[in-house]
Amino acid sequence: MRLDPRAPLVLDTRELGRRPGSQRLTSFTAPAPADLGIEVLRVPEGSPVAFELRLEAVMEGVLLTGEAQAELVGECVRCLEEVRDEVVADFQELFVYDDEDRDAEDEETSRLEGDLIDLEPLLRDTVVLTLPFQPLCRDDCPGLCTECGARLADDPGHQHDEPIDPRWSKLQGIGLEHDETND
Numbered sequence: 001m002r003l004d005p006r007a008p009l010v011l012d013t014r015e016l017g018r019r020p021g022s023q024r025l026t027s028f029t030a031p032a033p034a035d036l037g038i039e040v041l042r043v044p045e046g047s048p049v050a051f052e053l054r055l056e057a058v059m060e061g062v063l064l065t066g067e068a069q070a071e072l073v074g075e076c077v078r079c080l081e082e083v084r085d086e087v088v089a090d091f092q093e094l095f096v097y098d099d100e101d102r103d104a105e106d107e108e109t110s111r112l113e114g115d116l117i118d119l120e121p122l123l124r125d126t127v128v129l130t131l132p133f134q135p136l137c138r139d140d141c142p143g144l145c146t147e148c149g150a151r152l153a154d155d156p157g158h159q160h161d162e163p164i165d166p167r168w169s170k171l172q173g174i175g176l177e178h179d180e181t182n183d
Protein backbone atom coordinates (compact mmCIF):
# COMPACT_ATOMS: atom_id res chain seq x y z
CA MET A 1 0.00 0.00 0.00
CA ARG A 2 1.44 3.37 -1.00
CA LEU A 3 0.67 6.26 1.30
CA ASP A 4 -0.83 9.42 -0.12
CA PRO A 5 1.32 12.35 1.07
CA ARG A 6 -1.74 14.61 0.95
CA ALA A 7 -3.87 12.36 3.15
CA PRO A 8 -4.73 14.11 6.43
CA LEU A 9 -3.15 11.44 8.64
CA VAL A 10 0.07 11.11 6.68
CA LEU A 11 3.13 13.05 7.84
CA ASP A 12 5.91 13.96 5.48
CA THR A 13 9.28 13.92 7.27
CA ARG A 14 11.35 15.24 4.36
CA GLU A 15 11.86 18.62 6.03
CA LEU A 16 13.16 16.90 9.13
CA GLY A 17 15.98 15.23 7.26
CA ARG A 18 17.79 12.17 8.48
CA ARG A 19 20.59 13.70 10.51
CA PRO A 20 20.26 12.24 14.02
CA GLY A 21 19.28 14.93 16.51
CA SER A 22 17.36 16.97 13.99
CA GLN A 23 13.96 17.94 15.41
CA ARG A 24 10.73 19.44 14.22
CA LEU A 25 7.53 20.41 15.97
CA THR A 26 4.24 20.25 14.18
CA SER A 27 0.67 20.86 15.17
CA PHE A 28 -2.32 20.39 12.91
CA THR A 29 -5.91 19.24 12.92
CA ALA A 30 -7.20 16.34 10.89
CA PRO A 31 -10.69 14.86 10.51
CA ALA A 32 -11.24 11.66 12.49
CA PRO A 33 -11.31 8.49 10.42
CA ALA A 34 -14.33 6.16 10.64
CA ASP A 35 -14.62 3.76 13.58
CA LEU A 36 -12.10 5.49 15.82
CA GLY A 37 -12.65 4.12 19.31
CA ILE A 38 -14.77 1.32 20.70
CA GLU A 39 -18.40 0.54 20.08
CA VAL A 40 -19.74 2.31 23.18
CA LEU A 41 -17.36 5.27 23.02
CA ARG A 42 -15.85 6.75 19.88
CA VAL A 43 -14.59 9.85 18.13
CA PRO A 44 -17.30 10.90 15.65
CA GLU A 45 -16.15 10.41 12.07
CA GLY A 46 -14.95 13.69 10.56
CA SER A 47 -14.73 15.53 13.88
CA PRO A 48 -11.44 17.38 14.49
CA VAL A 49 -8.47 15.55 15.96
CA ALA A 50 -5.84 18.05 17.15
CA PHE A 51 -2.27 16.79 16.95
CA GLU A 52 0.77 18.27 18.63
CA LEU A 53 3.79 16.30 17.65
CA ARG A 54 7.53 16.35 17.97
CA LEU A 55 9.58 14.51 15.37
CA GLU A 56 13.16 13.66 16.10
CA ALA A 57 15.54 11.94 13.71
CA VAL A 58 17.47 9.14 15.39
CA MET A 59 19.89 6.61 13.95
CA GLU A 60 17.34 4.01 12.91
CA GLY A 61 14.38 6.21 12.12
CA VAL A 62 12.09 8.95 13.40
CA LEU A 63 10.97 9.15 16.99
CA LEU A 64 7.49 10.60 17.25
CA THR A 65 6.20 11.94 20.54
CA GLY A 66 3.25 14.13 21.39
CA GLU A 67 -0.48 13.90 21.69
CA ALA A 68 -3.78 13.98 19.90
CA GLN A 69 -6.93 15.43 21.39
CA ALA A 70 -10.45 14.68 20.21
CA GLU A 71 -14.06 14.70 21.36
CA LEU A 72 -15.80 11.49 22.29
CA VAL A 73 -19.42 10.46 22.06
CA GLY A 74 -20.82 7.28 23.50
CA GLU A 75 -23.35 5.90 25.86
CA CYS A 76 -23.35 5.13 29.56
CA VAL A 77 -23.19 1.36 30.04
CA ARG A 78 -25.53 1.59 33.04
CA CYS A 79 -28.29 3.95 31.93
CA LEU A 80 -27.68 4.34 28.15
CA GLU A 81 -27.63 8.14 28.46
CA GLU A 82 -25.39 9.90 25.94
CA VAL A 83 -21.88 10.45 27.24
CA ARG A 84 -19.69 13.25 25.92
CA ASP A 85 -16.07 13.32 26.85
CA GLU A 86 -12.66 14.10 25.48
CA VAL A 87 -9.71 11.86 24.82
CA VAL A 88 -6.04 12.81 24.92
CA ALA A 89 -3.89 10.11 23.38
CA ASP A 90 -0.18 10.27 24.22
CA PHE A 91 2.25 9.03 21.61
CA GLN A 92 5.76 7.76 21.82
CA GLU A 93 6.61 5.68 18.81
CA LEU A 94 9.70 4.95 16.80
CA PHE A 95 9.13 4.75 13.05
CA VAL A 96 12.02 2.83 11.53
CA TYR A 97 13.37 3.81 8.10
CA ASP A 98 12.05 1.35 5.57
CA ASP A 99 15.49 0.75 4.10
CA GLU A 100 16.67 -0.75 7.40
CA ASP A 101 16.97 -4.53 7.43
CA ARG A 102 13.62 -6.14 7.85
CA ASP A 103 13.29 -8.97 10.29
CA ALA A 104 10.57 -11.47 9.57
CA GLU A 105 9.66 -11.31 13.24
CA ASP A 106 9.32 -7.56 13.64
CA GLU A 107 5.97 -7.01 12.02
CA GLU A 108 4.99 -5.02 15.08
CA THR A 109 7.58 -2.38 14.19
CA SER A 110 6.20 0.88 12.83
CA ARG A 111 7.93 1.86 9.64
CA LEU A 112 8.23 4.92 7.48
CA GLU A 113 7.22 4.54 3.89
CA GLY A 114 9.90 6.53 2.14
CA ASP A 115 9.68 9.85 4.00
CA LEU A 116 6.08 9.30 5.02
CA ILE A 117 4.58 8.30 8.35
CA ASP A 118 1.09 6.85 8.51
CA LEU A 119 -0.44 8.16 11.73
CA GLU A 120 -3.71 6.28 11.45
CA PRO A 121 -2.72 2.90 12.96
CA LEU A 122 -0.90 4.63 15.81
CA LEU A 123 -3.87 6.92 16.42
CA ARG A 124 -6.31 3.99 16.46
CA ASP A 125 -4.23 1.84 18.81
CA THR A 126 -3.50 4.68 21.20
CA VAL A 127 -7.08 5.98 21.36
CA VAL A 128 -8.47 2.50 22.05
CA LEU A 129 -5.91 1.91 24.82
CA THR A 130 -6.75 5.28 26.39
CA LEU A 131 -10.53 4.81 26.50
CA PRO A 132 -12.35 3.49 29.54
CA PHE A 133 -13.94 0.18 28.61
CA GLN A 134 -17.07 1.01 30.58
CA PRO A 135 -18.11 4.58 29.83
CA LEU A 136 -20.36 6.09 32.49
CA CYS A 137 -22.39 9.32 32.42
CA ARG A 138 -20.99 9.89 35.90
CA ASP A 139 -18.89 7.73 38.19
CA ASP A 140 -21.76 6.92 40.53
CA CYS A 141 -24.46 6.47 37.89
CA PRO A 142 -27.15 4.41 39.63
CA GLY A 143 -28.32 2.91 36.33
CA LEU A 144 -31.86 1.91 35.50
CA CYS A 145 -34.66 0.64 37.73
CA THR A 146 -34.76 -3.13 37.36
CA GLU A 147 -38.55 -3.10 37.62
CA CYS A 148 -39.59 -0.39 35.20
CA GLY A 149 -36.42 0.76 33.41
CA ALA A 150 -36.62 4.36 34.69
CA ARG A 151 -33.29 6.22 34.78
CA LEU A 152 -32.56 6.46 38.51
CA ALA A 153 -30.27 9.49 38.23
CA ASP A 154 -33.28 11.53 37.04
CA ASP A 155 -35.37 10.34 39.95
CA PRO A 156 -33.20 9.61 42.99
CA GLY A 157 -36.16 8.80 45.27
CA HIS A 158 -37.60 6.39 42.75
CA GLN A 159 -39.17 3.29 44.25
CA HIS A 160 -42.14 1.07 43.79
CA ASP A 161 -44.56 1.25 46.71
CA GLU A 162 -45.80 -2.27 46.23
CA PRO A 163 -42.98 -4.46 45.03
CA ILE A 164 -44.61 -6.99 42.81
CA ASP A 165 -44.23 -10.40 44.43
CA PRO A 166 -44.40 -13.17 41.81
CA ARG A 167 -47.18 -14.89 43.79
CA TRP A 168 -49.30 -11.73 43.84
CA SER A 169 -48.79 -11.04 40.18
CA LYS A 170 -50.20 -14.46 39.42
CA LEU A 171 -53.32 -13.68 41.45
CA GLN A 172 -53.58 -10.28 39.82
CA GLY A 173 -53.53 -11.94 36.45
CA ILE A 174 -56.39 -14.22 37.46
CA GLY A 175 -58.34 -11.27 38.81
CA LEU A 176 -57.89 -9.40 35.56
CA GLU A 177 -59.18 -12.30 33.50
CA HIS A 178 -62.12 -12.61 35.83
CA ASP A 179 -62.99 -8.92 35.44
CA GLU A 180 -62.79 -9.16 31.68
CA THR A 181 -65.13 -12.12 31.42
CA ASN A 182 -67.69 -10.41 33.62
CA ASP A 183 -67.57 -7.14 31.77
Ligand SMILES: [Zn+2]
Binding pocket: 076, 077, 078, 079, 080, 081, 136, 137, 138, 141, 142, 143
Ligand atom coordinates in the same frame (compact mmCIF):
# COMPACT_ATOMS: atom_id res chain seq x y z
ZN1 LIG B 1 -25.53 6.62 33.40
Ligand SMILES: [Zn+2]
Binding pocket: 145, 146, 147, 148, 149, 150, 158, 159, 160
Ligand atom coordinates in the same frame (compact mmCIF):
# COMPACT_ATOMS: atom_id res chain seq x y z
ZN1 LIG C 1 -39.00 1.72 38.60
